[in-house]
Amino acid sequence: MTPDDLYALLPAVHRRLDAENGHRLYALLSVIAEQARTVQEDMEQLYDNWFIETCEDWVVPYIGDLVGHRLLPGTAAALADGAGSPNGATAVTVPRRDVADTIAHRRRKGTLALLEDLAAGVAGWPARAVEYRRLLAVTQPVRRYGADPHDARRRLLRGGLVDVRHVDVLDRVGGPFDELARTVEVPRTGSARRPGRYGIPGVGLHVWRLRTHSVTQAPALCVDRARARYTFSVLGNDTPLFTAPVPEPSPCHVADEMNVPAPLRRRALAERLYDYYGPSKSVCVWTGGQVVAPNRIVSADLSGWHYRPRSGQVALDPVLGRIAFPPGEAPAGGHDIRVTYHHAVPGDLGGGEYPRAGAAAVTTAPNRYKVGPDREYGRISDAIDQWRSDKRWHPEKAEAVVEITGNDLYQDLTEIRLDLGDRLTIRAVDGVRPVIRLPLPSGDRPRALQITGTDADAGTDAASGTGEAAGTDSDIHDVHDIHVAAGRKQPPHLVLDGLVITGGSVQVRGSVGRLTIRHCTFVPGWELGPRSEPRHPDAAGLEIFDSPVRVDVEHSVIGTVGIARADEAPEPNVVALSDSVLDATSRDAAALTGSHGEPAHAVLTAHRTTVIGVVRARAVDLLEDCLLHGEAQITRRAQGSVRFCWLPTGSRTPPRFHCEPEHSGDAERVALRFAGTRYGTSDYVRLADGCAEEITRGAHDGAEPGALHDLFQLLREDNLRVRLAEFTPAGCDAGLFFAT
Structure with missing residues (x-):
C-alpha cells in the first residue's frame, strides 16, 4: 500500500483543493500509508505463523505444543534469552525440523534409521545407529542351518575367531563400524558412569560433532x-x-x-x-x-x-x-x-570456504576490483595499485572492494597505504579460502604486511595539487574518539574478510582509524610444522605502532596482539573481540601486551572469545562469556566488568560476576582443559569432555563460554538424549557415543 493508493480513493475535489494548499493532505496520507503497510505485513505474517515452515522462531514452541513436542528442562530460560537472536538458543532448543517431524517420528518408533534422523533433526549431527545384539558372540543352533542358507551363513560368521586376512575389518575395531563379535558386557548402554555397549537390549547412537x-x-x-x-x-x-x-x-x-x-x-x-x-x-x-x-x-x-x-x-x-x-x-x-x-x-572460525554471514551484502559495492584466475588482476597488489590510481581522479572511488575469487597462494602483498576518507575492503568471495604468504625479509623490508595511514586527503585534486576534500565517508562514524578537523575526511577504514595470512605479522602504522578483521586467520606462530607446532611461537600476529586504530576482530583466529604506543597518548586503542580466538601459542606467552612486556595502552572488549596466553592491558570495558587460558593483568580495575568467564587464579581484573573458579579451593576441580590448543588440529580450542560443568555450562545462557559458544553443544546433547529416551522402544537401552 502506497500513499498514491490512498490518495486515489479521495474525491477529485479534495485532491484539487489539496494541490492548491501545498499537498498537506498527501503528506498526512504518506504517514498513514506507512502504518498501514506495517499492519498489512503483520497480518500476512500472522498467516505464515500457522505453518512450521514459514513461522517466526518464537512461534515454533507453540506449534510444538500442539503436536505434543516435549521441551527440555530449563528451556524457558534459554528461549527468553535467545528469542531475538537468529543464532541464539531458540533454534537449538526447539529445532524447527524436529517439531515438523514429531508425528512422523512416532510412527517410525523403534527403527535404527529413526535414531539417525533424530540426531540430524534435533542436534544437527550426522550419526550411525548400531544394534549391539547383532554383534554378540553366541552359540550357534544347529537346527537352524537348513532353514535359510543365507541366514545360516550370516549366523556362522558371528562369534567366530578374527580373520586376520580381512585388514579393513580389523582397521574398524572399536569404532562405530566395528563388525567383530563381542562377549556380553554387564553395564547398561545408557549408563552415565560406565556405559557398556555390547548387551542384548543395547542400542548405540554414534554422532560426529566436528x-x-x-x-x-x-x-x-x-x-x-x-x-x-x-x-x-x-x-x-x-x-x-x-x-x-x-x-x-x-x-x-x-x-x-x-x-x-x-x-x-x-x-x-x-x-x-x-x-x-x-x-x-x-x-x-x-x-x-x-x-x-x-x-x-x-x-x-x-x-x-x-x-x-x-x-x-x-x-x-x-x-x-x-x-x-x-x-x-x-x-x-x-x-x-x-x-x-x-x-x-570444531566450528566456523577463521578463513575457510564455509558460508560467511554478511558476505552477500558486499557484492553490491559499486567499486570492485576482482583478483584471481581469468580476472582483470592476477595479484592483489596490482588491484590495490589500480585503486589508488583511480581514486586520484575519481574521489568517489575512495570506497572500494578488492575481491579474491580463487583458492590461490598470494605472495605479493607487502604494503597497503591508506589516505584520509578511504574505506577499503579486501575480501574473499563466499566459498573461497585464499592464502596470503608474506615474503621473507630483504633489506629494510620486515617480514610483515604493512598497513600505513597517511594524513593525505584521498580526494586531493591530482591536477592542481590542492588538498580540498571531495566528500565524506559516512561509514566510520563510530571510530573511537577520533576527532577530525573541519572540512577534512575521516581516518581510513580497512576491512579484511575471509583471508588466511601466514609467514609474518600484520603491522599498523600512522593515522588508521579502524581495522576490521572478519573471518580471517593470522596463523599463530606465523608458520606451522608437521605436527602443527608453531615455528615462531614468540612472534606477534598483529602489531600496532603509534596508531590510534580501533581493532574489531570477529569470527577470526589471530596471534599475539602487540601495541607499541606511549602512555601519554591522548586516548588508548580499542581492541574488540567477538566469537574469536586470541592465540599466543602458549598460556605463559603474552596474548595482548605493550612494549617490553608492559601493559598495552588499550581498552579491551571481548565477547565469546577464547584467549590462550597472558593478557596485559590498561583497562577493559567488558569481558563476557570468555575463556582466558592465561592470567589477566589489568591496570585499571575500577572500570569495566568481567562476567561469566573463566580466569586463572592470580588474575587481576575489575569486579567479576559469576566467574570461575569462584574460590581458590575449586581451582583443581574447575580446571580448564582443552582437547587441543594447536591451530591446525581438528580439536583446536574445543573443551575436553572431562571439564567441570561449571565451565561447560558457564556462559550467561547455559552454553559453553569461549569462541565455540554459538554451537550450543551441550544444549544439543541434552535435547538429543531426551528424544532418545522418548523414541526408544520399551526394553531397549540406548546410549549416546561421540565418534569425534
Whole structure:
C-alpha cells in the first residue's frame, strides 16, 4: 500500500483543493500509508505463523505444543534469552525440523534409521545407529542351518575367531563400524558412569560433532622438491583428511562410512578408491591442470617418508595428508599441483570456504576490483595499485572492494597505504579460502604486511595539487574518539574478510582509524610444522605502532596482539573481540601486551572469545562469556566488568560476576582443559569432555563460554538424549557415543 493508493480513493475535489494548499493532505496520507503497510505485513505474517515452515522462531514452541513436542528442562530460560537472536538458543532448543517431524517420528518408533534422523533433526549431527545384539558372540543352533542358507551363513560368521586376512575389518575395531563379535558386557548402554555397549537390549547412537570444511583446487605445499614430497595443507602441517558425506539413498538406510564425516582411512581409500577419489568427492589431485587418473593413485603410509611410489604412481596418505611422487616425475616447479580435500574443525572460525554471514551484502559495492584466475588482476597488489590510481581522479572511488575469487597462494602483498576518507575492503568471495604468504625479509623490508595511514586527503585534486576534500565517508562514524578537523575526511577504514595470512605479522602504522578483521586467520606462530607446532611461537600476529586504530576482530583466529604506543597518548586503542580466538601459542606467552612486556595502552572488549596466553592491558570495558587460558593483568580495575568467564587464579581484573573458579579451593576441580590448543588440529580450542560443568555450562545462557559458544553443544546433547529416551522402544537401552 502506497500513499498514491490512498490518495486515489479521495474525491477529485479534495485532491484539487489539496494541490492548491501545498499537498498537506498527501503528506498526512504518506504517514498513514506507512502504518498501514506495517499492519498489512503483520497480518500476512500472522498467516505464515500457522505453518512450521514459514513461522517466526518464537512461534515454533507453540506449534510444538500442539503436536505434543516435549521441551527440555530449563528451556524457558534459554528461549527468553535467545528469542531475538537468529543464532541464539531458540533454534537449538526447539529445532524447527524436529517439531515438523514429531508425528512422523512416532510412527517410525523403534527403527535404527529413526535414531539417525533424530540426531540430524534435533542436534544437527550426522550419526550411525548400531544394534549391539547383532554383534554378540553366541552359540550357534544347529537346527537352524537348513532353514535359510543365507541366514545360516550370516549366523556362522558371528562369534567366530578374527580373520586376520580381512585388514579393513580389523582397521574398524572399536569404532562405530566395528563388525567383530563381542562377549556380553554387564553395564547398561545408557549408563552415565560406565556405559557398556555390547548387551542384548543395547542400542548405540554414534554422532560426529566436528564439522568438515572443504578446500577446493588449492595449491599443495612442496616440502622437499628434490624428493617430490608435498602436503595437502598449504600451511605445511599434517592434516588428516575426512570424508565428504553423501546423502543416504533412502529414509530406511543405516549410515555407513560414506554418509558421515569420518576420518578417511588408508585401507578404506585403497579398497574403495572410486568412492572417495574424484573432483567432486572427498579427495582429488591435479597436476598441470589435469586430474591425476585414479589408476595412478596408491594409498600408502607416508609417515617418515619411507614409502617410495613406483614410476607412474602417486602415493596419498589420508591419515597425515601427504603426497609423494616418484623422484623426477613431479611437475617442474611444484606450483602446478592442486588438491581438493576435506578437514575437520570444531566450528566456523577463521578463513575457510564455509558460508560467511554478511558476505552477500558486499557484492553490491559499486567499486570492485576482482583478483584471481581469468580476472582483470592476477595479484592483489596490482588491484590495490589500480585503486589508488583511480581514486586520484575519481574521489568517489575512495570506497572500494578488492575481491579474491580463487583458492590461490598470494605472495605479493607487502604494503597497503591508506589516505584520509578511504574505506577499503579486501575480501574473499563466499566459498573461497585464499592464502596470503608474506615474503621473507630483504633489506629494510620486515617480514610483515604493512598497513600505513597517511594524513593525505584521498580526494586531493591530482591536477592542481590542492588538498580540498571531495566528500565524506559516512561509514566510520563510530571510530573511537577520533576527532577530525573541519572540512577534512575521516581516518581510513580497512576491512579484511575471509583471508588466511601466514609467514609474518600484520603491522599498523600512522593515522588508521579502524581495522576490521572478519573471518580471517593470522596463523599463530606465523608458520606451522608437521605436527602443527608453531615455528615462531614468540612472534606477534598483529602489531600496532603509534596508531590510534580501533581493532574489531570477529569470527577470526589471530596471534599475539602487540601495541607499541606511549602512555601519554591522548586516548588508548580499542581492541574488540567477538566469537574469536586470541592465540599466543602458549598460556605463559603474552596474548595482548605493550612494549617490553608492559601493559598495552588499550581498552579491551571481548565477547565469546577464547584467549590462550597472558593478557596485559590498561583497562577493559567488558569481558563476557570468555575463556582466558592465561592470567589477566589489568591496570585499571575500577572500570569495566568481567562476567561469566573463566580466569586463572592470580588474575587481576575489575569486579567479576559469576566467574570461575569462584574460590581458590575449586581451582583443581574447575580446571580448564582443552582437547587441543594447536591451530591446525581438528580439536583446536574445543573443551575436553572431562571439564567441570561449571565451565561447560558457564556462559550467561547455559552454553559453553569461549569462541565455540554459538554451537550450543551441550544444549544439543541434552535435547538429543531426551528424544532418545522418548523414541526408544520399551526394553531397549540406548546410549549416546561421540565418534569425534
